[in-house]
Amino acid sequence: MIDSDDALLAELRDLFEAMDPVPAQVVAAAEASFTWRTIDAELAALVADSAERPLAGVRSQVGQAGPRLLTFEGQGLLVEVEIDSVGTDRRLVGQLVPPKPAEVEVRWPGGSLTRIADEVGHFTVDAVPQGPVSLVCRLADTAKPVATSWVTI
Amino acid sequence: MGEHSVSELVGLAADGDQGAWRELVGRYSGLVWSVARSHNLSHTDADEVSQTTWLRLVEHLGRLRDPERVGGWLAATARHESARVLRRAGREVLEDSPQEDVEFGNPEPGPEARLLESERRELLMKGLAELSDRCRRLLRVLASAPPPSYAEVSDALGIPVGSIGPTRARCLENLRRILVAQGAVPHPGGGS
Numbered sequence: 001m002i003d004s005d006d007a008l009l010a011e012l013r014d015l016f017e018a019m020d021p022v023p024a025q026v027v028a029a030a031e032a033s034f035t036w037r038t039i040d041a042e043l044a045a046l047v048a049d050s051a052e053r054p055l056a057g058v059r060s061q062v063g064q065a066g067p068r069l070l071t072f073e074g075q076g077l078l079v080e081v082e083i084d085s086v087g088t089d090r091r092l093v094g095q096l097v098p099p100k101p102a103e104v105e106v107r108w109p110g111g112s113l114t115r116i117a118d119e120v121g122h123f124t125v126d127a128v129p130q131g132p133v134s135l136v137c138r139l140a141d142t143a144k145p146v147a148t149s150w151v152t153i
Numbered sequence: 154m155g156e157h158s159v160s161e162l163v164g165l166a167a168d169g170d171q172g173a174w175r176e177l178v179g180r181y182s183g184l185v186w187s188v189a190r191s192h193n194l195s196h197t198d199a200d201e202v203s204q205t206t207w208l209r210l211v212e213h214l215g216r217l218r219d220p221e222r223v224g225g226w227l228a229a230t231a232r233h234e235s236a237r238v239l240r241r242a243g244r245e246v247l248e249d250s251p252q253e254d255v256e257f258g259n260p261e262p263g264p265e266a267r268l269l270e271s272e273r274r275e276l277l278m279k280g281l282a283e284l285s286d287r288c289r290r291l292l293r294v295l296a297s298a299p300p301p302s303y304a305e306v307s308d309a310l311g312i313p314v315g316s317i318g319p320t321r322a323r324c325l326e327n328l329r330r331i332l333v334a335q336g337a338v339p340h341p342g343g344g345s
Contacts, residue, residue, distance in 0.1 A: 004329075005322060008325050008328065009292070009296055009321075012281075013297075013298055013300070015277050015278070016187070016293065016296050016297070019274065020190060022182050022183055022203075025200075026182065026186060026200055026203050026204075029203070029204050030185075031174070031175055033207040034166070034171055036212075037211050037212075037214065038212065039169075043212060049237075052241070131201060131204065132205045132208050134212070147212065149212065152201050152204075152237075
């Protein structure tokens with residue numbers, strides 16, 4: 001005997017497959033994300049995001065004014081990145097803590113840009129498209145590069 | 154490839170096997186999409202949540218504590234990312250709020266059989282819209298394809314595995330009651 005709950009759920013599954021299927025480009029993007037596999041990098045996790053509400057249940061004007069500030073941390077390195085909107089693109093102004101020179105690669109699903117962080121660990125990357133990004137920092141004094149977690153900007 | 158377990162696929166993908174990666178995407182892209190859409194995210198936002206979730210998995214392939222539960226890991230990541238999108242937009246994950254416009258396409262009118270089918274779909278959509286947010290979210294994820302495990306649904310919604318069965322029964326009962334009130338049969342052709 002077919003359980004009527006199962007029958008109704010099967011009907012809902014058909015409904016969503018017909019009315020709200022996974023778009024083909026979403027599947028294609030998921031498949032293509034494998035391109036960004038890094039085998040040797042250490043991870044730096046997102047530890048602070050100014051666009052997030054500081055406390056649950058407290059209303060605040062999130063994302064209303066000023067640039068967004070992201071902080072990543074891993075392997076004794078802090079990567080602080082200020083995000084500004086320039087038209088539909090994003091401008092990244094970053095700071096490595098402790099301050100040190102590095103090669104910084106900004107990656108997004110459609111490409112990447114590499115910039116040099118100067119002696120005091122400061123870097124700027126212009127014209128990054130809106131969407132998910134990750135930064136890979138290659139430090140002169142560290143064997144493995146540090147890759148930040150992917151985050152949507 | 155079909156003979157590999159999920160944890161084997163994760164291991165193969167971590168070693169650079171693109172076929173294994175595609176198989177993981179095939180198995181779980183519906184679940185990830187359903188989690189984003191269950192948060193009433195637009196197509197654009199759900200697209201971004203999906204992309205970020207899969208990119209996160211790429212960076213975690215060799216680091217998963219329990220590769221067999223990669224589906225649950227993806228579902229939980231998609232839930233956190235969806236909540237992040239809502240917070241950034243200044244919206245809250247509300248319980249029992251009226252449903253926002255969800256971008257469903259209009260069913261195309263066609264031959265009589267298709268018309269009946271589209272009428273039935275419209276009734277189901279209306280019925281779903283009357284459910285609580287909690288029920289609508291649960292049913293959207295439960296009805297993703299291929300069918301997720303209760304452990305994956307638990308991670309998708311952040312609720313205990315043990316509560317899924319009873320909640321599923323209650324939500325389907327609510328939906329059935331709404332459908333009957335609309336004059337629809339509980340399920341077409343279903344004698345009971």
